[in-house]
Amino acid sequence: MMPAHPTEAAPPPELFRSRIGPAPAPPAAPLAEWHALRRLRAHRLGLAGLVMIGLLTIMAVVGPSLVPYAYDEQNMLETNEPPSARHWFGTDDFGRDVFARTWVGARISLFVGFSAALLDLLIGVVYGGISGASGGSVDLAMMRVVDLLYGIPHLLSTILFMVVLGPGLFTIIVAMVATGWLGMARLVRGQVLLLKELDYVQAAHALGVPLSRLLARHLIPNTMGPILVNLTLTIPTAIFTEATLSFLGLGVPLPLASWGTMTAEGLVTLLTGQTWRLFFPAVFISLTMFAFNAFGDGLRDALDPRLRR
Amino acid sequence: MAAYLLRRLLASLLTLWVIVTLTFVLMHAIPGDPFLTEARLSPQAVRNLRTYYGLDRPLSVQYATYVGNLLRGDLGRSLRSEVRDINRIVREGLPVSALLGAQALLLAIVGGVTLGVLAALGHNRWPDHLSIGVAIIGISVPSFILATLLIDVFAVKLAVLPVSLWGTWRHTVLPTVSLALTPLAYVARLTRSSMLEELSQDYVKAALTRGLSRGRVIVRHALRGALLPVVTVLGPITAGVLAGSFIIENIFGIPGIGKIFVLSISDRDYPLILSGAVVYSVLLLLANLLVDVGYTILDPRIRIAGGSR
Amino acid sequence: MTTDALLQIDDLRLGLRTGNGVVHALRGVSLDVRSGEVLAVVGESGCGKSVTMQALLGLFAPGQIAYRTGRVLFAGQDLLRLSEPDLRRVRGAEIGMVFQDPMVALTPTLTIGEQIGEALLAHRKVPSRDARRRVITLLEQVGVPHPEIRARQYPFQLSGGLRQRALIAAALAGGPKVLIADEPTTALDVTIQAQILALLRALQRTTDLAVILVTHDLGVVAEIAHRVAVMYAGRIVEEGTVEQILTRPAHPYTWGLLDCLPKLAGDRGRLRSIEGQPPHLMREIAGCAFAVRCPHAMEVCGPYAPPLFTAEDGHRSACWLLHPSAEPVARRTCLMAGRPG
Numbered sequence: 010m011m012p013a014h015p016t017e018a019a020p021p022p023e024l025f026r027s028r029i030g031p032a033p034a035p036p037a038a039p040l041a042e043w044h045a046l047r048r049l050r051a052h053r054l055g056l057a058g059l060v061m062i063g064l065l066t067i068m069a070v071v072g073p074s075l076v077p078y079a080y081d082e083q084n085m086l087e088t089n090e091p092p093s094a095r096h097w098f099g100t101d102d103f104g105r106d107v108f109a110r111t112w113v114g115a116r117i118s119l120f121v122g123f124s125a126a127l128l129d130l131l132i133g134v135v136y137g138g139i140s141g142a143s144g145g146s147v148d149l150a151m152m153r154v155v156d157l158l159y160g161i162p163h164l165l166s167t168i169l170f171m172v173v174l175g176p177g178l179f180t181i182i183v184a185m186v187a188t189g190w191l192g193m194a195r196l197v198r199g200q201v202l203l204l205k206e207l208d209y210v211q212a213a214h215a216l217g218v219p220l221s222r223l224l225a226r227h228l229i230p231n232t233m234g235p236i237l238v239n240l241t242l243t244i245p246t247a248i249f250t251e252a253t254l255s256f257l258g259l260g261v262p263l264p265l266a267s268w269g270t271m272t273a274e275g276l277v278t279l280l281t282g283q284t285w286r287l288f289f290p291a292v293f294i295s296l297t298m299f300a301f302n303a304f305g306d307g308l309r310d311a312l313d314p315r316l317r318r
Numbered sequence: 319m320a321a322y323l324l325r326r327l328l329a330s331l332l333t334l335w336v337i338v339t340l341t342f343v344l345m346h347a348i349p350g351d352p353f354l355t356e357a358r359l360s361p362q363a364v365r366n367l368r369t370y371y372g373l374d375r376p377l378s379v380q381y382a383t384y385v386g387n388l389l390r391g392d393l394g395r396s397l398r399s400e401v402r403d404i405n406r407i408v409r410e411g412l413p414v415s416a417l418l419g420a421q422a423l424l425l426a427i428v429g430g431v432t433l434g435v436l437a438a439l440g441h442n443r444w445p446d447h448l449s450i451g452v453a454i455i456g457i458s459v460p461s462f463i464l465a466t467l468l469i470d471v472f473a474v475k476l477a478v479l480p481v482s483l484w485g486t487w488r489h490t491v492l493p494t495v496s497l498a499l500t501p502l503a504y505v506a507r508l509t510r511s512s513m514l515e516e517l518s519q520d521y522v523k524a525a526l527t528r529g530l531s532r533g534r535v536i537v538r539h540a541l542r543g544a545l546l547p548v549v550t551v552l553g554p555i556t557a558g559v560l561a562g563s564f565i566i567e568n569i570f571g572i573p574g575i576g577k578i579f580v581l582s583i584s585d586r587d588y589p590l591i592l593s594g595a596v597v598y599s600v601l602l603l604l605a606n607l608l609v610d611v612g613y614t615i616l617d618p619r620i621r622i623a624g625g626s627r
Numbered sequence: 628m629t630t631d632a633l634l635q636i637d638d639l640r641l642g643l644r645t646g647n648g649v650v651h652a653l654r655g656v657s658l659d660v661r662s663g664e665v666l667a668v669v670g671e672s673g674c675g676k677s678v679t680m681q682a683l684l685g686l687f688a689p690g691q692i693a694y695r696t697g698r699v700l701f702a703g704q705d706l707l708r709l710s711e712p713d714l715r716r717v718r719g720a721e722i723g724m725v726f727q728d729p730m731v732a733l734t735p736t737l738t739i740g741e742q743i744g745e746a747l748l749a750h751r752k753v754p755s756r757d758a759r760r761r762v763i764t765l766l767e768q769v770g771v772p773h774p775e776i777r778a779r780q781y782p783f784q785l786s787g788g789l790r791q792r793a794l795i796a797a798a799l800a801g802g803p804k805v806l807i808a809d810e811p812t813t814a815l816d817v818t819i820q821a822q823i824l825a826l827l828r829a830l831q832r833t834t835d836l837a838v839i840l841v842t843h844d845l846g847v848v849a850e851i852a853h854r855v856a857v858m859y860a861g862r863i864v865e866e867g868t869v870e871q872i873l874t875r876p877a878h879p880y881t882w883g884l885l886d887c888l889p890k891l892a893g894d895r896g897r898l899r900s901i902e903g904q905p906p907h908l909m910r911e912i913a914g915c916a917f918a919v920r921c922p923h924a925m926e927v928c929g930p931y932a933p934p935l936f937t938a939e940d941g942h943r944s945a946c947w948l949l950h951p952s953a954e955p956v957a958r959r960t961c962l963m964a965g966r967p968g
Contacts, residue, residue, distance in 0.1 A: 020927045020930075020931045020947075022952040156329075157332065157333060157336055158336070160329075160330070160333030160336070160337070160603070161333070161336070161337050161340070161599075162557055162560075162561065162598065162599065162602055164561040164564075165337075165561075165595060165598055165599070166340075168583065169340075169341055169344050169345075169591075169595065170344065172344070172345075172583055172586070172591065173344045173345075173347050245458075249460055252460055252462075253460065253462070253565060256462055256565065257564070257565065257568070257580055257583070258584055259583065272462065272463060272466070275466075276466060276569070284470065287466060291459075291463040291466065291467070294459075294460060294463060295458045295459040295460070295463060296458070298457070298458040298459070298460070299454060299457070299458035302454075302457055302458060303454075519731055520726055520727075520728065520731040520732050521731055521732050521733055521734045521735070523681070523686055523726070524724070524726050524732040524733070524794070525734060525742075526684075526686060526718065527684055527686070527718050527719065527723065527724035527798070528718065528719040528723070528745075528746035528749065528797060528798065528800065528801065529715050529716065529717075529718040529719025529720055529746065529749045529750055529801055530715075530719075530745060530746070530749050531715060531749075532711075534745075538737070538745075539734045539736075539737065542734075542736040542737075543734070543735060543736050546736075617736075618735075618736060618781045618783075619735070619781070619783055
């Protein structure tokens with residue numbers, strides 16, 4: 010590892026005769042943008058997360074069709090069977106195939122997670138973008154509202170909204186988004202404020218470019234990085250909240266099955282020993298949360314300008 | 319510093335008022351009558367009940383009465399539970415929840431900081447890997463799933479600890495661990511990165527050049543700086559513990575206010591739901607205020623400069 | 628190799644592990660400093676000056692070091708062979724160090740007094756009342772006004788100049804014989820810079836302190852140094868007294884450094900710089916590291932690394948131009964490619 014000592018022998022005198030001058034410059038270093046992609050590739054945990062997300066999504070789509078049973082197909086002759094060749098994940102109290110239910114549950118949990126996060130994104134970006142770009146008293150007023158609402162505990166408000174709106178797939182999403190967009194709004198507004206200080210933005214503004222155009226063409230695209238990271242990290246929170254609500258009985262209504270409801274149903278099996286009914290939804294919730302968290306972390310590290318070297 | 323804290327106190331009160339109002343509005347936006355489900359009651363009895371609870375008066379009057387009562391510390395009467403006086407319900411349930419919550423918080427903070435510091439000191443060696451492993455599990459596995467897993471292993475299979483209910487210190491072990499693991503994971507992760515950041519600072523090297531021992535430098539110099547960001551996150555951590563207590567108390571059948579709150583939701587017991595929201599919010603706001611106080615005391619820059627962060 | 632040297636570094640070679648591989652940071656550094664003298668170590672960023680200083684105090688964690696050979700002799704001991712407890716006794720009590728940016732070199736969460744105090748107590752057990760008095764005396768010695776008040780303050784409450792003085796006080800608390808000042812004035816403005824340099828000079832005269840001043844600023848060198856060592860790519864390429872180096876430099880790199888100084892009078896012309904970049908220290912360098920940028924490079928410079936030749940008494944330079952077989956070169960005043968001086 011240590012370089013060998015340079016040749017100690019006396020160099021021959023002919024070498025002293027010619028002047029060769031300085032050597033040409035070495036090739037320049039690669040562009041900075043590629044560093045981010047390379048770093049993402051190197052972040053093994055983040056990649057694992059991404060792969061897992063892909064696999065889960067694929068399974069959510071095709072999973073139920075891999076078995077000949079419908080998720081709500083009851084078969085009272087085959088209740089509570091442990092995993093076997095016929096029922097890969099076993100059956101539950103009503104003879105329903107747990108494998109099919111797990112992947113239908115995946116569809117619901119993922120759908121709720123993605124939708125809530127996307128709606129948070131849309132509302133947050135618009136609100137935060139307008140607030141940040143407008144500046145002045147408009148910005149102040151809009152942020153006061155956000156600050157006030159921010160103090161309301163998210164789970165509490167979601168539960169309250171669910172009590173009012175009643176159970177249902179879309180009501181869950183609405184309930185979660187009701188206070189979920191605040192974080193994204195704050196983030197976007199902060200980013201927009203930073204960008205507003207940039208010279209080229211001020212130049213465009215001075216040239217008379219309208220606010221909406223500034224937002225759409227300049228400000229929003231350049232904040233994509235942190236927004237994307239935030240999006241990736243809100244999804245597991247949404248999935249977790251949905252699972253919690255379902256577990257508490259406030260979630261998706263029967264006969265729809267989400268991982269949360271399956272876990273709630275499966276709770277009783279601790280005493281009856283049919284733990285596979287609990288095991289599969291529990292494992293997949295955890296894996297999904299892990300996958301999104303890991304990918305979000307990896308994305309954040311890859312985009313962090315401080316680490317750019 | 320006092321001015322800043324006063325401002326924070328006022329902001330908290332304002333938020334509390336918003337929550338109370340919002341909850342009130344939501345509760346009364348629910349279609350239907352809370353008493354309709356009581357089929358055994360005669361119309362006359364229902365009318366009497368409505369008068370007793372003041373539900374026949376106009377909304378604005380009900381609101382004013384409610385807020386007035388709150389200011390006097392009267393949380394009202396429950397619709398469904400055996401014990402009607404909500405104040406008494408809270409008085410009986412709060413110590414239980416407080417004990418569980420405090421234990422969980424303590425475990426999360428002490429365990430998390432220790433794990434984080436060890437991980438930072440043993441960077442890229444086994445303490446680091448252990449910490450990352452724990453963090454992954456804590457962040458990905460929802461507390462209710464962890465709870466069921468722990469019950470399965472320790473209470474059912476090994477029969478070392480009781481399954482549920484309350485009474486001796488043994489009853490607190492599983493609930494506390496289930497509740498504490500997720501916040502512990504966040505604290506550990508934050509402490510680790512914060513500590514790594516401090517350890518890379520020049521002042522650590524500078525302190526070593528003065529002949530101080532590594533141990534002293536780590537504890538007296540680096541750790542102080544590293545803990546500051548951790549204190550700021552204590553607010554959300556407490557919120558997480560409070561929110562988690564709903565589920566945990568439910569699973570373990572612990573007679574705290576969390577369990578009561580959840581039951582009130584499914585019972586549509588509005589006064590109790592309202593009170594639950596209020597109590598929950600008050601606790602949270604109190605915790606956030608304490609964290610702010612703690613932070614201003616600990617950070618000399620704020621204590622002396624006496625300003626906003 | 629002089630026998631009355633207080634601190635002597637002997638052919639120090641150091642490789643450091645980084646995320647991307649091993650950096651051959653020091654490729655054979657030899658230095659010595661005597662008591663009562665100021666040795667300036669100059670070179671551009673990345674040449675290894677700070678690495679040398681941190682290496683001699685053992686500040687690199689074992690995990691960071693890929694390899695380390697050579698000796699650092701102090702008071703008859705090789706510092707590189709010392710155990711951590713013994714090394715701790717040397718740090719602060721025998722050899723002190725002052726870092727570049729006092730804002731980050733002082734712990735932000737402890738008061739000045741606490742930090743100086745603990746440096747004192749680390750080496751001598753004194754009762755706390757005496758320690759407090761001693762802290763105030765130290766602050767007075769470094770020229771901090773109202774030391775009783777300042778001792779109870781936090782670093783952020785002091786100006787840059789005061790902070791640097793406090794840092795010097797903390798470094799001297801243990802009573803060291805050698806003070807390593809790593810770019811002590813780089814983070815300060817010019818007027819404060821002058822004050823700090825004057826302080827160092829005064830301290831040195833009153834206590835016979837040996838000072839190793841690491842800097843990239845030749846103005847500072849001219850101000851207070853006695854001897855100079857010029858460093859490039861992990862090696863010392865030239866050393867001598869201040870007068871010798873500044874008036875009769877004998878290495879093309881030093882010529883470049885001196886030519887790069889902007890002139891305040893006379894023909895101002897264009898600002899000059901040395902063409903090219905310093906070598907990437909992750910690659911092994913066979914011959915002279917400066918050869919690729921040197922307009923006087925000869926064929927021998929590529930494959931063979933030059934040893935230190937003696938230009939005059941006490942003045943040495945690692946350059947093949949000083950070899951008897953080489954044609955002597957009249958020093959050119961401009962290293963910009965193509966243009967004569």
